[in-house]
Amino acid sequence: MPFKIFHKVIFFTAMIIANTSFAEEVTNSIIEFSPSVGYVSFDSKRNLDDEVFGGMGLGLHFSPSFAALLHYSTLDSELSSTSGSANIDIQKYHIDGMYFFNAESRWRPYVVFGYGQIDFDSDKGNDSDENNVNSGIGLYYRVTPKWSIRTDVRNFYSLDDSYNDQTFMMTVGYRIDEGERSE
Amino acid sequence: MRKIIYLLVALLLSYQHIAIAASQTSSKDEKGPQPENQQEESNSSPYAVTLWDPQNGEDSERLWSQTKLMFGLGIGVAGFIALLPEEVSNWDRSDDRLLEKWWDNVREGPVWDEDNWAINYIGHPYFGGVYYQVARKSGYSQWDSFSYSALMSTFYWEYGLEAFAEVPSIQDLVVTPVGGWIYGEWAHQTEKEIIADGGTVWGSEGWGSTALFLLDPVDKIGQGINSMFGKDVIHTGTGMISPNPTYFEAVAGESYSGYWGVDMVFTF
Numbered sequence: 001m002p003f004k005i006f007h008k009v010i011f012f013t014a015m016i017i018a019n020t021s022f023a024e025e026v027t028n029s030i031i032e033f034s035p036s037v038g039y040v041s042f043d044s045k046r047n048l049d050d051e052v053f054g055g056m057g058l059g060l061h062f063s064p065s066f067a068a069l070l071h072y073s074t075l076d077s078e079l080s081s082t083s084g085s086a087n088i089d090i091q092k093y094h095i096d097g098m099y100f101f102n103a104e105s106r107w108r109p110y111v112v113f114g115y116g117q118i119d120f121d122s123d124k125g126n127d128s129d130e131n132n133v134n135s136g137i138g139l140y141y142r143v144t145p146k147w148s149i150r151t152d153v154r155n156f157y158s159l160d161d162s163y164n165d166q167t168f169m170m171t172v173g174y175r176i177d178e179g180e181r182s183e
Numbered sequence: 184m185r186k187i188i189y190l191l192v193a194l195l196l197s198y199q200h201i202a203i204a205a206s207q208t209s210s211k212d213e214k215g216p217q218p219e220n221q222q223e224e225s226n227s228s229p230y231a232v233t234l235w236d237p238q239n240g241e242d243s244e245r246l247w248s249q250t251k252l253m254f255g256l257g258i259g260v261a262g263f264i265a266l267l268p269e270e271v272s273n274w275d276r277s278d279d280r281l282l283e284k285w286w287d288n289v290r291e292g293p294v295w296d297e298d299n300w301a302i303n304y305i306g307h308p309y310f311g312g313v314y315y316q317v318a319r320k321s322g323y324s325q326w327d328s329f330s331y332s333a334l335m336s337t338f339y340w341e342y343g344l345e346a347f348a349e350v351p352s353i354q355d356l357v358v359t360p361v362g363g364w365i366y367g368e369w370a371h372q373t374e375k376e377i378i379a380d381g382g383t384v385w386g387s388e389g390w391g392s393t394a395l396f397l398l399d400p401v402d403k404i405g406q407g408i409n410s411m412f413g414k415d416v417i418h419t420g421t422g423m424i425s426p427n428p429t430y431f432e433a434v435a436g437e438s439y440s441g442y443w444g445v446d447m448v449f450t451f
Binding site for chain 1: 364
């Protein structure tokens with residue numbers, strides 16, 4: 001991941017945190033684990049089969065309106081080309097910032113922006129990786145202070161090769177300790 | 184000869200643990216972790232970091248002292264190795280000088296590493312928890328302690344010592360302080376609760392002693408020895424699990440990925 005972009009992401013996140021208001025002392029209940037499943041539709045120019053993926057996120061909900069998470073997912077796909085096919089082991093990771101609207105409600109539409117990388121490991125030995133940015137929209141539902149579910153659609157744009165991949169993802173969020181507190 | 188050097192380096196680096204040990208064993212009343220200072224009502228953001236400007240009676244001198252000790256020992260060990268003959272240290276100075284290697288690694292990262300999952304998701308949170316407790320047991324809030332852990336794991340470890348050996352890792356930058364927050368706060372609160380309960384668990388002193396021992400084994404050994412002699416024979420003591428000691432890779436250029444160890448350090 002390019003040094004400068006990563007640090008811009010961190011700086012931007014820090015600026016948002018610095019301006020975030022929160023009624024009480026911060027505790028580790030802002031930490032979230034978030035297993036997810038999704039479906040990725042690769043850019044047709046890649047010649048990769050679309051597949052289901054599983055993932056895991058870890059991050060912080062700085063307020064009911066803003067969260068930052070690191071997300072990792074993995075899947076297997078197949079590359080079809082004129083020279084034959086190959087199995088591709090794919091790993092994706094990205095750091096995302098999520099902004100939730102209507103944060104006082106259980107139902108919260110949100111927008112998400114992120115930056116990350118996708119690694120392709122081929123059983124034929126042709127490995128590669130790409131940096132990408134992602135953006136999308138979603139809907140969050142707070143089930144209990146500790147549990148939530150959300151779903152979003154995103155576009156991942158490859159900065160290196162200008163591919164556009166789309167994902168649909170469903171996530172279960174688990175907040176530790178007492179979870180989200182009412183302000 | 185090289186093994187002796189590695190052993191010396193390991194011992195010297197283990198001394199860094201004393202900094203941590205001191206924070207764990209020399210809490211203000213020497214009887215375990217203190218109730219953290221409650222943040223006073225104020226208009227400032229709860230995300231404000233007050234590590235350098237304590238607002239509620241936190242022991243910043245103690246925190247700074249432990250931090251200096253950790254940095255000093257790390258730099259001292261690196262300097263000591265740099266002065267050794269190349270055939271002894273095995274540090275390749277010919278084509279990849281130390282500082283250049285560090286800068287190359289810093290510039291290249293951070294990257295997604297492919298270390299063993301236990302190192303990334305057990306080892307790193309554990310060390311994050313150790314940093315966390317250094318601040319927490321000095322009376323700092325959870326957010327300050329998390330911030331301290333994030334700063335130490337990022338600049339002292341990932342972009343500091345470990346960057347001499349490998350490119351900083353994205354997972355480590357996130358998992359170490361966040362996982363350390365979870366583990367460190369749990370260990371801190373659990374120890375406090377047991378002590379507040381008179382050292383008992385489920386009404387049993389035996390279970391209480393066992394739990395306190397498991398939370399900080401060497402500290403409890405030290406306390407036991409002091410109790411036996413009736414005076415402070417051991418000033419500080421701590422123990423740490425050491426998965427895949429990176430400093431071996433840094434100084435030897437060899438990987439010990441199958442290595443797990445337990446360090447115990449006492450000062451008399």
